[in-house]
Structure formats: C-alpha cells, structure tokens
Amino acid sequence: MTASIGSAVARLDRVSYWYPNQSEPSLRAVDLEIEPGLTLVVGDSGGGKSTLLRLFDGLVPQFHGGRVSGRAEVAGLDPMRSPIPRLAQQAGLVFQDVETQSVYGTVEREIAFGLENLGVARAEMHERVDGTMAALGIDGLRGRRLSSLSGGERQRVALAAVLVLRPALVALDEPTSQLDPAGAAAVLAVCLGLAAEGRAVVIAEHRMEAVAPAANRTLIVDGGRVTAEIGERAACHRAACPRATCDRPPRAGGGATAWELRGVAAGPGRAGPGREAVLHDLSLAGGRGEVVALLGPNGSGKTTLLRTLAGLLPPLAGTVRRPAGRTAYLPQNPGALLHLPSVHAEVALTLRRTGSGERPETMLAAFGLDRLADRYPRDLSSGERQRAALAATLAGSPTLVLLDEPTRGMDAAARRSLAAAVRDLTDRGSAVVLATHDTELARELADRTIELRGGLATEPAEAPGRNP
Numbered sequence: 001m002t003a004s005i006g007s008a009v010a011r012l013d014r015v016s017y018w019y020p021n022q023s024e025p026s027l028r029a030v031d032l033e034i035e036p037g038l039t040l041v042v043g044d045s046g047g048g049k050s051t052l053l054r055l056f057d058g059l060v061p062q063f064h065g066g067r068v069s070g071r072a073e074v075a076g077l078d079p080m081r082s083p084i085p086r087l088a089q090q091a092g093l094v095f096q097d098v099e100t101q102s103v104y105g106t107v108e109r110e111i112a113f114g115l116e117n118l119g120v121a122r123a124e125m126h127e128r129v130d131g132t133m134a135a136l137g138i139d140g141l142r143g144r145r146l147s148s149l150s151g152g153e154r155q156r157v158a159l160a161a162v163l164v165l166r167p168a169l170v171a172l173d174e175p176t177s178q179l180d181p182a183g184a185a186a187v188l189a190v191c192l193g194l195a196a197e198g199r200a201v202v203i204a205e206h207r208m209e210a211v212a213p214a215a216n217r218t219l220i221v222d223g224g225r226v227t228a229e230i231g232e233r234a235a236c237h238r239a240a241c242p243r244a245t246c247d248r249p250p251r252a253g254g255g256a257t258a259w260e261l262r263g264v265a266a267g268p269g270r271a272g273p274g275r276e277a278v279l280h281d282l283s284l285a286g287g288r289g290e291v292v293a294l295l296g297p298n299g300s301g302k303t304t305l306l307r308t309l310a311g312l313l314p315p316l317a318g319t320v321r322r323p324a325g326r327t328a329y330l331p332q333n334p335g336a337l338l339h340l341p342s343v344h345a346e347v348a349l350t351l352r353r354t355g356s357g358e359r360p361e362t363m364l365a366a367f368g369l370d371r372l373a374d375r376y377p378r379d380l381s382s383g384e385r386q387r388a389a390l391a392a393t394l395a396g397s398p399t400l401v402l403l404d405e406p407t408r409g410m411d412a413a414a415r416r417s418l419a420a421a422v423r424d425l426t427d428r429g430s431a432v433v434l435a436t437h438d439t440e441l442a443r444e445l446a447d448r449t450i451e452l453r454g455g456l457a458t459e460p461a462e463a464p465g466r467n468p
Contacts, residue, residue, distance in 0.1 A: 009169050009200035010034040010056055010091075015070035016224075017051060017060055019379065026051040028224040029070070034169065034202060038195045040211050041204040043221035044411045045383025046372075049204040050096065052221060053171040056202070057091040058084045075168040088114065092162035096173040096382035096409055098151075099333045101158045107141045107149075111160045118165075132164045135193070137186045148268050151178040151332040151405060152298030152437070159187060169200040174382065176207050177408045178332060180297040180437050184210060206383070206411055207438070258431035259309060259400055260285040264318035266301075266308040277316050278304045280455040286433060286448075288323070289426045293442040294435040296452035302435035303332065305452065306402045309433065323431065325399030326354055332404045334389030338377035343369055346377060346392040354396035367391045367417045382409035387417070394421050401425060403434040407441055419445060 010033070017027040026048050034056075041049050054060040058079040061068045072079050075090035095101050104110040108129065115125045133139050136156045146154060155178050162170060172191070176184040188210055191201045195216075205211050212218065220227050261284045265277040278301040286292045294302045307313040308320060310329040331337065340346050347360040364373050367387040372380065377388050386409050394401065401422075407415055422432055422445055436442055442449055451458050 008033040008035050010074045011072065012055070013071040015055065015068065015072055017055065017069075018067040019051075020065045022066070024224075026224050027055070027226075030224075030226045032219070032226055032228075034200050035216075036195065036198045036200050037216035038191060038211075038214055039200070039202045040208060040215035040218045041202060041221060042206075042208060042218060045387070045409065045414060046381045047221045048224040048226075049221045050173050050381055051224075052219075052226065053093055053173050053202060053204055055079060056169055056171050057093045058082060058087040059093070085117070088167075089118065089165055090167050091169045091171065092165055092167040093171045094155075094159050094162050094173060094175055096177070097333060097335060098154050098158040099335075101161075102146050102154075105145055105147070107138070107144050107146065107157050110146060110157060111164055114161060114165045128164050128166075129160075132160045135186070135190050136160050136163075137183070150299045150303055152180060152183050155179060156183060156187065156298075159190075163190065163194070167199070169202065170194060171202045171204075173204050174206065174409050175203060176205065176210070178298070178405050178437065183298050184437075188214065206407075206409065256288050257285050258288045258290070258323045259433070260319075260321040261305075261309065261315075262319045262321075264308065264320060265316040266304050266313060267316060268304055268307075268313070278455055279308070279452070279457075282318070282457050284450065284457060286431050288429045288431055290447050291422060291426060291432040291434070291445050293446035293449045294433065294452060295437075295439070295442060295449055300452040301455060302452055303404055306404050306433065306435055309400075310402050323399045326396065327400040327402065328393045328398035329402045330389060330393045330404055330406060332408065334386050334408075335378065337389045337392060338385065341376060342374050343377055343380075343388045343391070344373040346388060347395050350392050350395040354398075356396040358396065360395070363391045363395045366421055368413060383411055383414060386410055387414050390418060390421070394425065397425065397428055397430065399430055401430055401432045403432070403436075405436055405438075406434055407436065407438050415441070 012030045012032040015027055015030045016025045018025045043049050051060055055072060056074050056079060061080060062084055068080060077087055077090060079087055102110055103113050111129050112125055115128060136159060138156050138160060141153060159175060175187050192214055195201050203211055217228055261282050264282045265280050267276050267278045294305060296302055308315055310327055338346055340349060344360055347363050351358055351360060364370055367390060369387055369391055372384060377385055380388060390406060406418055426432060449460060
C-alpha cells in the first residue's frame with residue numbers, strides 16, 4: 001500500500017521497550033507519527049535510533065525479545081504481533097551491518113529474494129529488479145558474488161533488496177556510512193523519489209550534511225526519548241554534529257619507512273588461477289608516525305589494499321613489507337572481531353597477547369566505554385560496537401594500524417575519541433593507514449592522502465595537512 005499525503009504511515013502511542021536482561025528501557029514512552037516524506041533521525045550512539053527503526057518492521061520485539069509496552073501501527077499492521085514476513089512487505093529496513101542481511105551469494109538473486117517469496121510473476125520480478133538496480137547505479141554488479149563486493153557496494157545491494165518490495169515505509173540505518181559521494185547521492189535521490197511518491201522514508205544518520213536540508217522533519221533520539229524539531233535548528237543539534245575537533249597543529253610528516261608495497265597486484269578471494277586483480281602494479285610506502293588516508297569510490301580497492309598490507313590477502317604479484325611488531329587491522333564489519341562475553345574481556349585479550357602492561361580501563365575510558373565494559377559486544381548499538389572494536393584493535397601500541405571506514409556509525413564524541421587515539425599512537429611512532437569516504441576525517445588526521453581509482457593509485461601534489 002501507499003499512504004495518501006497527510007496521513008500517518010506509522011503511529012507509536014506511549015511505546016517503551018526493554019532489551020532482554022536490561023533494567024533500563026531503550027525506548028521511553030515514545031509518542032510519534034511518521035507521515036509520508038523524508039524523516040531524519042539523529043542522536044548519540046546507543047541512544048535508541050536503531051531500536052526505533054527496528055520497531056517499525058517488527059524485529060523489536062518479535063526477533064530481539066525483551067519487554068514492550070504501549071501501542072504501535074505501521075501501514076495498518078501491529079508490528080508487535082503481525083507476522084514479520086507480512087510486515088516486510090509494508091516496512092523495509094536496511095541494517096547498519098549489511099553483512100548480516102544477505103541470504104543469497106549473488107547480487108541479482110539477493111535483490112530478487114523477497115519477490116520470489118511473494119510469488120511475484122517472473123516478468124514483473126525482472127522489471128522491478130532491473131529498475132531498482134538502475135536507480136541505485138548498480139547494474140554492473142548484477143552477476144557479482146556478494147563476497148567480492150566492497151562495503152559500499154553491499155550497502156547499495158541491501159537497499160535494493162528492500163526497495164524492490166515497494167514498501168509503504170522504508171527505514172535506513174546509516175545508509176551512507178560506507179558510500180562514496182556518487183553512491184550517497186544516488187541513495188538520497190532514490191529516497192527523495194520515494195518520498196515524492198507518498199512513501200515514508202526514515203533515515204538514521206551521523207553523516208547528515210546532505211540529508212538534513214532535504215528532510216521534512218528531524219527526530220532527535222536521546223536516552224530512548226524522541227523529540228521532533230523542524231528546520232535548521234534540528235540540523236545543528238549537538239548530538240548530530242558530524243565534525244570532530246582537532247586542536248593539534250600540523251606535523252611535518254612521517255619518519256623512517258614503516259611499510260611498503262612494491263609492484264603489487266592484488267585482488268579479493270583466495271590465490272589461484274581464477275583470482276582477478278583489483279589493484280595493479282602499486283608501489284607505495286608510509287613512514288613511522290605518519291597517517292595515510294586512502295580515498296576513492298566504492299569498489300576501487302581500498303579494502304583490498306588494507307587486507308594485502310595486513311597479510312590477510314597474499315599479493316598476486318610484487319612484495320609487501322611491514323614493520324616489526326604487531327599489525328592491527330579493523331575491518332569494515334566490527335562484529336567480525338568481537339566474540340568474547342564482554343567489552344572489557346575483548347580489550348584485556350589484546351593487551352594480554354601483546355604483553356602490554358597497559359590496563360584495559362585506560363583504553364575503555366579513552367573511547368567512552370566505561371559504562372559498557374561488562375556488556376556483551378553484540379548487544380551494543382552499531383556505533384558502540386565500532387568503538388569497542390577500535391578499543392580492542394588499538395590497545396597495546398601496535399606498530400602498524402590499518403583502519404577500514406573507522407567512523408562507521410560514530411557520533412561526534414566517538415569521532416573525537418578516535419582522533420585522540422590516532423594522534424597518541426602516531427606520537428609513539430605507529431604508522432596508520434585508514435580507508436574512508438569521510439573527507440572531514442581525512443582532512444583532520446591525514447598527513448598524506450592516496451586516491452585509488454581503476455586499480456591505480458595517485459597522490460595529490462600537496463598533502464592536505466591537519467586542520468589547525
């Protein structure tokens with residue numbers, strides 16, 4: 001169904017929700033109506049944004065369990081009781097962690113999965129899949145395996161798998177967190193088109209510069225409470241400000257060479273005859289105490305370069321040199337690193353393995369994780385989980401630090417913690433290489449930027465320097 005203009009697509013009446021074994025609610029007495037148009041949701045990590053979005057499609061409470069009170073309605077259905085497959089036709093959700101949202105191994109089958117379950121006629125199915133892929137600019141990915149895609153490409157595929165169902169309400173959790181500017185623009189254009197059709201589009205974002213001017217309304221989620229603001233005042237709300245501050249003056253650059261790629265060709269997957277190169281004949285190097293930022297569009301090879309430099313992906317040709325000591329690698333999906341019962345245990349394990357005398361509490365405090373130390377990492381919000389993964393990765397003074405989209409899901413306070421941790425590491429001589437679409441982060445931290453495009457690397461004539 002498509003709601004008529006002016007009518008609410010979703011209504012929440014005094015809704016409160018507690019996750020299992022939690023004494024404090026993640027949503028507190030929320031009264032809310034979502035009408036057709038674009039609604040922006042902002043707020044600090046762990047404040048309840050993702051929980052609110054998961055309520056719309058019934059995952060809260062039906063999948064996650066816990067306790068709920070109040071009443072809710074989405075496109076005429078009760079999300080607390082209606083079967084989730086039925087709700088999915090009316091309320092689509094794109095997760096922050098898109099890696100957990102896929103079913104099939106190839107792009108086209110993944111996008112068509114929901115339509116197949118609904119028994120949509122083959123001709124209509126092809127038409128919908130083709131149209132959705134074209135709108136998101138992913139036609140060229142049709143036959144690709146999901147495992148071969150970059151994080152940003154997977155994000156757009158996950159969005160396509162939701163949009164192809166044409167739900168009345170579309171909820172997107174950090175949809176641009178891993179997208180290059182072209183991909184982010186394509187997603188926003190699709191969202192605006194859906195809103196113009198009379199659908200409700202709800203976007204939770206920390207990178208809100210492009211979304212805020214187009215939003216009809218901004219919801220601020222803080223400690224489980226939801227308030228609404230309209231106009232520029234909402235766009236400048238303290239909880240949503242994407243910029244971290246950087247008070248450190250620019251440095252002169254790196255010291256002695258710490259890492260080097262010489263004539264390297266590399267590609268995803270295992271070594272073998274069928275493995276194709278994504279990167280071609282790269283010769284790059286970085287110094288001790290230097291921060292190098294990798295920029296470039298989705299699929300340009302940033303993650304492949306980091307994995308090759310980490311030793312996780314053997315090069316197809318050429319040589320890789322890393323410094324003595326520990327190499328720390330943060331993948332795009334932080335959940336891949338976290339497997340212990342508590343955040344404290346994750347950090348303590350790194351310190352124990354590295355023989356560091358540092359206390360876990362020091363790193364937990366640096367990333368604002370003190371009150372979350374005893375929590376199970378997979379029960380945290382995406383932004384909190386990202387901070388936990390960073391704390392576990394950066395503990396113990398690694399000599400080479402490789403960060404893949406480190407600000408994914410981060411609020412302003414977490415960005416400041418990351419910036420401070422990187423500066424501390426480089427002051428002690430660590431070399432840092434980070435892949436990011438966050439140009440603000442690159443300007444704040446990088447001594448040098450390298451752009452990847454078409455499998456090749458280029459460097460600007462002048463280094464960007466750090467903001468004074």
